[in-house]
């Protein structure tokens with residue numbers, strides 16, 4: 001991999017020269033005078049002195065060459081709605097939305113909170129905000145009023161854009177009552193609410209505060225709202241992390257660095273070209289939705305497919321049917337979604353003509369080998385793992401096939417991406433680990449490359465305190481993930497730094513124990529956490545969702561399965577790794593983004609307060625744990 005190795009080395013050792021070249025991938029109103037100002041570490045300012053606009057680069061820039069090509073393909077299997085917007089039509093809709101925002105008093109620098117289901121209007125709203133320099137803050141539509149209220153207070157938006165309801169599995173999920181409740185709970189209620197009425201459910205309108213999108217759109221049909229040229233560092237948006245390890249953090253992103261980073265990633269990592277079609281199954285409420293449903297593909301001149309619905313409705317092959325219908329070339333999803341598909345008939349993977357598809361990218365959590373193998377065999381396409389965080393905005397570890405075709409290795413997301421000076425540190429001594437197969441904390445030496453967080457919204461101090469460590473002469477950003485690098489330079493993510501269990505002095509990764517337990521034929525999903533123990537310091541506890549739980553109401557059957565699992569761990573890893581208990585749950589506690597809430601399980605086991613649970617999907621399993629431990 002010589003070509004990539006020198007590309008990477010240049011990004012680290014000739015940082016400014018490298019990124020000056022990448023900056024050519026986007027349009028500038030005023031080109032930058034300085035590539036990177038790192039005079040106040042760990043804060044990095046990228047493309048200082050430049051002016052550009054994210055919406056211009058995603059939409060307007062394409063109007064000369066491909067005005068009539070598809071830009072946004074919207075498909076809802078919930079409502080049956082299916083519509084394709086060309087770049088010209090998308091531009092019209094975004095300008096109408098921008099005019100509406102202005103008519104409601106939104107000005108440059110104001111925050112606009114977007115609490116919406118997966119509807120095309122949500123994409124118009126995001127693009128309209130960045131068009132006029134308003135800072136959007138998308139809050140995942142599945143969150144309830146408490147989570148929403150805390151985000152309203154943090155962002156203090158002048159406007160909230162929402163809808164009457166979402167729909168999930170054919171069931172209408174009203175949004176408006178939750179929004180009204182959140183606003184009444186919040187200390188800084190917004191002046192206005194813009195409502196997209198999908199006609200799914202009636203809702204209460206607050207006079208003087210609530211406005212109707214369709215009526216205002218009618219008034220602004222011919223709106224022309226030019227892009228506002230923004231300084232490179234002007235914030236484009238804020239977005240909260242998933243809250244897996246604690247209170248969500250409000251990540252703040254800039255304008256120019258993010259635009260350049262996405263344009264570069266589309267070329268070097270995703271290898272996407274105008275005329276191709278990108279289908280990311282994420283939600284606009286997450287970072288993948290920001291970078292790779294909305295901005296990245298559009299910046300590259302690709303069409304993006306925005307999908308509302310489940311992967312299993314109306315049938316388990318619906319994604320592949322969409323790939324066939326729209327000639328999708330790139331797909332992006334998460335291991336958790338693939339595990340859902342794994343429960344479907346594998347024949348569905350080969351039922352449709354998916355010859356247009358080049359690769360499936362997966363991110364968000366560790367991709368275990370059985371899941372990767374299953375989907376790779378079923379689709380016959382490359383499966384490309386990529387590792388990153390809300391904070392970074394684009395992949396830290398993956399393969400850069402656009403620079404040089406590179407093999408993927410199962411279990412590894414890949415190698416450090418250009419711009420990320422990735423290192424492994426010994427978590428006790430803080431020393432850098434340079435040898436192969438040494439386990440350490442994955443860190444990035446500052447400055448972080450373009451596209452990463454500028455700071456945490458309104459809290460520079462928390463930004464520095466949370467992520468950064470200063471070692472004499474340099475600043476180091478911690479990912480809080482634990483990893484190892486093999487002799488070829490491929491990294492393996494072993495779990496979060498708080499996922500290490502210390503049993504009587506033996507340090508064990510929870511992921512290793514989980515993988516061992518997963519190999520039992522009746523285990524569908526498993527979580528292992530370390531729980532405080534007077535004698536041993538910590539012991540491992542395992543929480544298992546059985547594939548076939550029909551017999552497990554019977555205590556004897558539970559004991560038998562628990563014994564089998566313990567024996568399995570004994571034989572594969574040794575008795576120190578054997579969980580003290582194996583409890584059976586109907587599902588695992590996860591965030592709405594599908595991440596395992598280990599810290600909450602651990603807290604419940606240690607009879608502590610589980611902390612911030614605003615992002616939990618379903619609290620039932622925590623109750624099941626409490627009941628079983630009682």
Ligand code: ATP
Pocket residue numbers: 241242243244245246247248249362363364365366367385386387388389390391413479480481493495496593595
């Ligand atoms: P919080 O920071 O609020 O606790 P979070 O870390 O879950 O939440 P995200 O930014 O959505 O929020 O997730 C990033 C994390 O997801 C990474 O730090 C890593 O732990 C995990 N992750 C993402 N992609 C991968 C991957 N390909 N392989 C392994 N782990 C991954």
Ligand code: MG
Pocket residue numbers: 241245389
């Ligand atoms: Mg995190």
